Amino acid sequence: MNPLINDHLRETRNTLVKEIELLSDRQLNDKPDLKSWSIAQICHHLALVEESSVKAIAWGLNQEDSKQTERKNVHLIVDRTKKMTAPKIVEPAEDLFTVQQIIEMLNDSRKKLTTFLDTIEDKSILAEKSVKHPALGELPLDQWVEQIYLHEQRHIVQILEIKMCFEVEH
Template sequence: MSNLVNDNLYETRNMLVKEIASLSYSQFNGRLGVNMWSIAQVCHHLVLVEQATIKAIAFGLKKVDNTQTERKNVHLILDRTKKFKAPEIVEPDVEPFEVQSIIDLLNDSRKKFLTFLSTIEDKSILAERSFKHPALGELPLDQWIEQIYLHEQRHTEQIKEIKILLTLT
């Protein structure tokens, strides 16, 4: 894994934690509407996506079909005018969360993600193998890694918006 990817994973996670660390329980769990996630739920979703990404990459590495998949513009994830429906497997719990427990979950999922990636001896295989992404279609495995921090950046912007809207309501 390149230093740039590692740096992006680190920086994006730090920005996210900085956004949520000082929130009160009610700010963290407050919802703007029945069909909208709280900041806590957005964060739980990010944990679930990181866990699901480990599984997706593991499945992709085991795939026998080695046809080269075309690279996608994963930066589309940052376009928040495009809405995506989260697959059920990465939908957050409806129960409220404590800020620190989410930070612990985020730290744990990132540690597991990086540990998993460190077990891949030949990193070049990540660009050669792919697995189907729910929003982007067949995606090379190295781009699955890239989408983790892009997806997190997308939701960090969403969290900033929710924080502003919560102060107005």
Template sequence: MSNLVNDKLSETRTNLVHEITLLSYTQFNDRLDMDKWSIAQICHHLVLVEQATIKAIAWGLKQVDNTKPERQNVHLILDRTKKFKAPEIVEPASEPFEVQSMFDLLNDSRGKLLAFLSTIEDKSLLGEKSFKHPALGELPLDQWIEQIYLHEQRHIEQIKEMKILLDITN
């Protein structure tokens, strides 16, 4: 994995942690509407996406297909005017979360992702193999990694908006 991707993963996670650090239990779990996620649920969704990404990359590496996958415009994820329905596998739990327990979940999922990626001996395979992404279609495995921090950036913007609407200042 390139240093740039590593830096982006780290920078984005730092920004996420900054946005949620000072939230109270109530602020973290409040919902603007019953059909909208709380900030806690958004964070749980990010944990689940990271876990699902590990599985997708693992499955993609096992593929025998020899056709080089087409690069996708993964930056489409940042366009928040485009709504995506989260697949069931990455829908967050409905019960409330403590901010500290979410930090633990976020740290655990990131640690597992980085540990998994470090076990891939031939990193060139990440650009040569693909797996179907629910929103972006057939996606090269290295772009699965890139979409983690782009997806997280998308949700950080959502959290910032929610904090304004919930009148949270920090």
């Protein structure tokens, strides 16, 4: 894998964990309003997206007819002015979570991603095959990996906005 993408994955995840690790479980699970997700749900969604991305990449690698497609501007995913609806498969649970559960969930999904990527001997194949992404359309597999940390960055901004609401309330 591109070392820069590995760095971005690591740095973004470290930023995410720093933003949530000192929250109380109540802060983690409080919703800013009835239509919004809690920070716990955002993190659950991120873990689900990471796991489903691994499945999509694996599926794309196994497709004989998967072909190279044009590269997309995956950085568009960071733009929070563009509202996106999460596909059902990556919608978070309504459950209450502890901070520790969420961190373990994030660690588990990242371990699945890195373990999977380590099994790919020739990483260049990731640029040669593609799979349809729910928000971005047909996407090269290496850009599926890239969108994981960009998507996380998008939601870190959302988490910061929610944390600002806590500060205003108290």
